[in-house]
Amino acid sequence: MATETIPKTYDPRLIEERWYAFWLKRGYFHAPVDPRRDPYVIMMPLPNITGDLHIGHALNNTLQDVLIRWRRMQGRNAMWMPGTDHASIGTHVVIERELAKEGQTRFDLGRDRFLAYAWDWKGKYGGIIYKQLKRMGVSCDWDRVTFTMDPRYQDAVIEAFLRLYAEGYVYYGKRMINWCPHDLTSVSDLEVEYAEEASTLYHVRYRGADGGEGVVIATQRPETILADVAVAVHPDDERYHELVGRQVIVPLVNRPVPVIADRRVDPAFGTGALKITPGHDPLDNEIGADHGLPTLVMIDERGRMAPETGQYAGMDRFEARTAAAEALRILGLIVREEPYLTSIGRCERCKTVLEPYITDQWFVRMKELAEPAIRVVREARVRFHPERWTGVYLDWMENIRDWNISRRLWWGHQIPVWHCETCGEMVAARERPARCPNGHGSLRQEEQILDTWFSSGLWPFATLGWPKATPELGYFYPGHVLVTGRDIIFLWVARMIMFGLKFVGDVPFTDVHIHPNVLNLEGKRMSKSLGTGLDPIDYIESLGYGADALRYALVLRSSQTQQDLRFGEKMLDDVRNFNNKIWNIARFVRMNLEGDTGSAWVSSTTPPAGAALGEADSWILSRFARTAREVTADLEAFEFDKAARALYDFLWGTYADWYVEFAKVRLVSGDAGAGRATQWTLWRVLEGTLRLLHPIMPHITEEVWHLLPHDGESIMIAPWPDPPPGWIDEEGERAVERLMEVVRAIRSLRADLGVPAGSVVAPRLRVSDEARRRSLEPMLPYIRALARADGVTLEGASGPEGRAAAAIAGGVEVLMPVEDSELPAVRRRLNQELARLRSELERVEGRLTSGDFITRAPAQVVETERQRAADLRGRAVALERYLSALR
């Protein structure tokens, strides 16, 4: 195939999907149980069935794919478990919104029909995200894809509940929880979104039952006054000593209630008197319980005022608030009203203001479960990256509270407990028991379902067949890395660790990588519907950047220091250009390999017979070896951005900008040995770099790899580069770096002198050091070509001064002959340079003459400073010499 048939510009659209289909067909993604091989396991943070792939998923899954592809290339049996979460509340919200369009609620359908509807919906839309993930190029094991309501998974969830129940971790009872009056379910503390919101603080007088002045309380919820059962003050609050133990009259309902003393009241807040409403406030609920007060409930599950509230009955709680305030105002009981900022909790899903509400709920006792999960992190058997998340995890775990696991929803895992309709006794069982412990036969199953996170907490082992002792469980558990965002450390990560230890007796993974959240350039959450960003697929398909570009752009910016990653389309332009660079490097290499792509090259770490490696070849091999080491170390440390940057700099800044240019010189030199060595080195280094790049950009690397000589059928299963230590040659690297400095110096002088790019110059290179001069000699052809300096000459220290523009680079004096007309400009430049040198010299000498520096700084540092001073002095002397020669 002739090179001309390969387009000059890389177009990802032509190749990405083709390669994905190829990998799938070859079965590379599937990791079978194979005890002879070392497994490497990642459990995908399961997306919700309701979700579209957003940019956060794109980053999350790219990072996992990078790890999986890298380890796979290292020879590990890499298994990445994909799946989706049934997401009870999320799915309810979506489906009920659909039903609402037809004027229906889930209650119109009833449980069975609703579930049928939901399954149907899941069948239609639940798989979209898989398609999108595939378009990203991810290499998860699709043969193992799991849904958290698959029959096998359901069994695991029920089993987990039954075990916890049997061991006394589960308890049931009326508790005050966060209730969503819209979704009609409880939500856990972690699912509450708090925000400061404007409210009004009403100061309300409660008159004394004895006709006295009573007390003034402060509240922002006057509608709950109807359910007040006491007024509390701090026991040490002298203002109210007299009142404690007496009675005051609750306004609106004219109910006498006691004034009690309790330390939990803050005397500094408001008036220092707190109305106690155990039915509608968590703190009041506690205080009420401790003081043996009754609990009155005046707001129902839909947030409406209860029938016993008289004129307020049926009102919405916010309407009632206004009405109650107005009534109090008319009664003259409002002493003061002030605007007030307060923290309001809303339902994470539907944004409704949550209501503290008392219902029958199921809880899991957490303290005991948390202990081992704290220990494994303390002992670094599970490590967080970046490390700072360790503290966040431990703080939460050490103050863990019982987990409300029940939800009054239908889509999910129904709690396997059976209530006796006759005596109320409960039985936990997988199947409906025939009789209750007291022998009654009429049992009904608990209606509530489990919190979604209860089931996803089992993900690392329920997906492997637990509770059965399957070969998968034995082989793939414990897994290795969990990659996720910080928002689900408590909701999910912590619970997986606790459940893994509890049910399988080992940690689910050894490393947790917490990556940044993706925001747009304005620092806002990226959301297509809010108009603050696009979906990954838009960037990939409609804008045509391709999956590789999106992956690389995200990886390049996912540093461990930042908590957020600001993403904009501009970043994709950068990577598109990089892709194009890779593409054209490959075109160049391939063109120069034509006719000599024998398989003898493939996989070799030594050049073919007859090839004579030159300075440039050794140099690039050395740089490549370093890059390979660095990339490997970066991936081991979860420093993905550094790996991406190292590859970008190496391939573009080193290989393309310099080595390719050196190679051109050697390829046309007519020296067969040099040509052959150059061909091999061009290929060897590019092929190796492609492999290093493959985990981040799988498609383009596969495509380009196939354009070059290669061993095997896919780069995906090629070995991870591990260059021989002998490739690293520090002295050789330094020699080429010096050459590069000379080239840059000549280019810079040319530009200063305004020499047209097309014309050739004849700089004199003066090198006093004999050995250095000899080492530079064979590299003159590179200088001729790279600096357009055909007339370049090399001379010893004794060369004449002459009228020249000059610079010192890499230990070489570069002298460019100039015309008389250019003298003023040259003089100006030399004087500028001299001034810079002198001021730097002054600084260095200042340091060297300070006694403290000499005596306290390490000898090595002092020595390098001395050398620097000598070097600067030498340069200054040389510049003065050039200047005087210009006169």
Place this chain on the structure above:
RNA sequence: GGGCGCUUAGCUCAGAGGUAGAGCGCCUCUCUGACGCAGAGGAGGUCGGAGGUUCAAGUCCUCCAGCGCCCACCA
């Protein structure tokens, strides 16, 4: 009320004790046979502020400010 993160070139970010970096953007030049989605050469920063430690501080410590996030039952 506690805690965490960030603040470095116009923009997005690296750098974590010894001479301030990259990409994009900007300026100048280049139709050199891989690439103009390119090449070459430049300009541009007293590293948020104030103290301190040190021979030496973007880099370590303290305080402050701004931005962002998390936790907590302040009515």
